[in-house]
Amino acid sequence: MGDGVKKLTLRGREAVNGYLFILPWVIGLLLFFIAPMIESIRFSFAEVSISDSGFSVSINGIDNARNFWENYRYFLLADASFLEKLRTTALDTAAAVIVITVFSLFVAALLHGKFKGRNVYRAVFFLPVIMTTGVMYLLIQQGMSGGELYTSTSIVDSGNAFTFKVTSLRDIMLQGGLNADFVEAVTKLVNQIFNYVSKAGVQILLFLSGLAKIPASHYEAAKIEGANGWESFWKITFPIISPVIFLNTIYTMLDSFITYGMENSGNVTMYAIQQMGFGKVMRFDYAAAMSWIYTLMIIVFVLLAYLAVGLPSSKVTEGR
Amino acid sequence: MTLSRSTGGTVTIILFLGLVGAFMALPVLYTVVTAFKPLHEIFYWPPRFFVREPSLENFTMLFEIAQEMWVPLERYIFNNIFVSVFGTALYVFVASMAAYPLAKYKSKTLDAVYWVVVLAIMFRPEVTRIPQYVIMNALGMVNTYAAMIVPVLSGSFGVFLMRQFMLGVPDSMIEAARIDGGSEYYIFFRLIMPMTRPAWLTLIIFTFTQFWNMSGAEYIYDEGMKSLSAVLSQIASAGIARAGAGAVVALLMMIPPYLVFVISQSSVMETMAHSGIK
Numbered sequence: 001m002g003d004g005v006k007k008l009t010l011r012g013r014e015a016v017n018g019y020l021f022i023l024p025w026v027i028g029l030l031l032f033f034i035a036p037m038i039e040s041i042r043f044s045f046a047e048v049s050i051s052d053s054g055f056s057v058s059i060n061g062i063d064n065a066r067n068f069w070e071n072y073r074y075f076l077l078a079d080a081s082f083l084e085k086l087r088t089t090a091l092d093t094a095a096a097v098i099v100i101t102v103f104s105l106f107v108a109a110l111l112h113g114k115f116k117g118r119n120v121y122r123a124v125f126f127l128p129v130i131m132t133t134g135v136m137y138l139l140i141q142q143g144m145s146g147g148e149l150y151t152s153t154s155i156v157d158s159g160n161a162f163t164f165k166v167t168s169l170r171d172i173m174l175q176g177g178l179n180a181d182f183v184e185a186v187t188k189l190v191n192q193i194f195n196y197v198s199k200a201g202v203q204i205l206l207f208l209s210g211l212a213k214i215p216a217s218h219y220e221a222a223k224i225e226g227a228n229g230w231e232s233f234w235k236i237t238f239p240i241i242s243p244v245i246f247l248n249t250i251y252t253m254l255d256s257f258i259t260y261g262m263e264n265s266g267n268v269t270m271y272a273i274q275q276m277g278f279g280k281v282m283r284f285d286y287a288a289a290m291s292w293i294y295t296l297m298i299i300v301f302v303l304l305a306y307l308a309v310g311l312p313s314s315k316v317t318e319g320r
Numbered sequence: 321m322t323l324s325r326s327t328g329g330t331v332t333i334i335l336f337l338g339l340v341g342a343f344m345a346l347p348v349l350y351t352v353v354t355a356f357k358p359l360h361e362i363f364y365w366p367p368r369f370f371v372r373e374p375s376l377e378n379f380t381m382l383f384e385i386a387q388e389m390w391v392p393l394e395r396y397i398f399n400n401i402f403v404s405v406f407g408t409a410l411y412v413f414v415a416s417m418a419a420y421p422l423a424k425y426k427s428k429t430l431d432a433v434y435w436v437v438v439l440a441i442m443f444r445p446e447v448t449r450i451p452q453y454v455i456m457n458a459l460g461m462v463n464t465y466a467a468m469i470v471p472v473l474s475g476s477f478g479v480f481l482m483r484q485f486m487l488g489v490p491d492s493m494i495e496a497a498r499i500d501g502g503s504e505y506y507i508f509f510r511l512i513m514p515m516t517r518p519a520w521l522t523l524i525i526f527t528f529t530q531f532w533n534m535s536g537a538e539y540i541y542d543e544g545m546k547s548l549s550a551v552l553s554q555i556a557s558a559g560i561a562r563a564g565a566g567a568v569v570a571l572l573m574m575i576p577p578y579l580v581f582v583i584s585q586s587s588v589m590e591t592m593a594h595s596g597i598k
Contacts, residue, residue: 025418028474036448209518
């Protein structure tokens with residue numbers, strides 16, 4: 001950033017005005033993020049028991065005789081299955097970030113160009129964004145997988161046989177007389193592609209918004225100077241949208257880390273935490289400790305992303 | 321990005337996009353088709369993708385179920401629209417305001433706040449759900465519209481998104497406005513917001529979709545205050561006989577976010593057209 005902005009903002013009143021901009025959001029953050037977060041740290045070092053009157057929290061080593069780190073010790077040392085789940089989730093996420101970011105930039109660049117039917121294509125690529133949330137997500141999940149229900153206390157109970165799960169793509173192909181192994185392989189591949197493609201909707205849209213900001217005159221000038229498409233991508237598009245590339249890397253990473261999974265597929269770590277805290281066991285203390293271990297892992301990932309993408313991109317933006 | 325304008329290139333692009341697009345459209349197409357299948361066709365064996373005798377049976381069924389409820393369906397629709405529209409407007413405003421100083425001011429405090437933003441988007445709501453409920457209860461927000469709107473306002477992804485886009489607004493333009501005597505509010509509303517239009521139009525889509533599909537079942541007990549999604553998932557989950565109604569529910573829930581998308585995206589493209597003239 002230029003020095004000029006700095007000098008001007010330091011002029012008292014202007015700076016105060018600036019802080020007023022951020023105030024409404026910060027108040028919300030303190031109440032609904034910082035306060036609950038601190039509370040969950042407290043849970044993770046305590047034994048939380050539920051009674052009729054609510055729940056009681058007894059801090060480890062102070063209010064009871066347990067080791068202060070007991071909850072963490074359990075998941076890091078005693079219970080190997082949780083670490084295994086973390087490993088699976090980490091690998092899945094790394095793959096998703098690379099595939100989805102590259103894929104969505106590619107698609108966005110294509111959709112940004114001028115050709116007939118562009119609007120129709122854009123509309124189609126947005127479909128997954130609606131599909132992958134809320135009620136729709138639930139319905140589509142069952143329709144596509146034809147598998148068991150994903151359980152969540154807040155949405156729909158697993159006891160119910162439900163909607164159109166009877167008709168899945170696989171059944172249609174098997175009925176068509178195709179070889180079972182072939183159908184299995186195709187289904188797996190299709191699921192994987194669908195999984196990635198359907199998660200790229202937001203990223204494509206963000207890239208499109210980033211590309212929309214680049215003035216056409218930049219490309220015209222480059223063309224007159226004799227640059228080809230490849231060169232103008234790396235010299236114009238890439239530097240200008242690099243903050244968006246970073247944004248998308250982070251988005252994809254977090255999206256993959258926070259989506260719900262099932263016991264053996266999808267995000268297994270989230271499923272385990274969900275079950276611990278809100279399933280039949282209702283151990284908030286354990287769930288809090290699991291979440292914090294998981295959060296620390298996510299922080300490490302984001303820091304890596306900063307080192308890989310964030311630093312060069314922030315240099316680019318500050319240079320202008 | 322300039323791609324080759326040759327016919328061959330265009331055809332390849334359209335083919336590629338068509339293939340990938342088919343992946344995305346398939347489940348939605350399936351939902352639409354299922355909504356028009358009479359019940360016996362939904363459970364037909366071997367299963368068929370397309371409907372043979374389209375009927376409005378499922379729509380009538382959903383309508384009948386809605387009639388039997390003791391709170392009229394319009395009430396739920398109103399709840400959803402109110403929460404979605406009001407919540408989205410408020411969040412986009414709050415997040416953009418917060419993003420401006422984070423993108424364009426230099427201070428140690430703001431740097432720290434930026435790191436809190438990054439930290440906050442890494443955090444999963446699972447852990448904070450119970451303490452959050454306790455706080456909302458203490459503020460008397462349980463069972464009000466505020467229970468569905470206010471917690472979302474503290475979300476950090478919108479702030480992060482808007483900040484990333486505001487970084488692209490040239491400092492020289494802000495300086496020029498300041499030298500001309502423009503106040504910070506003038507700069508924000510007349511310079512920053514118009515220049516980040518594609519970004520906040522996109523944020524509107526995400527936020528609206530989030531609100532629209534929100535169930536809020538944990539915070540709302542009063543039947544008349546419940547959201548459409550909470551009620552519709554109750555209807556859809558009531559067993560095999562409701563399978564057709566479930567598909568109709570899915571179809572109807574899809575339409576409003578889609579409308580918001582179409583309107584705001586055409587607006588984004590309008591912006592692009594203008595930036596091309598310059």
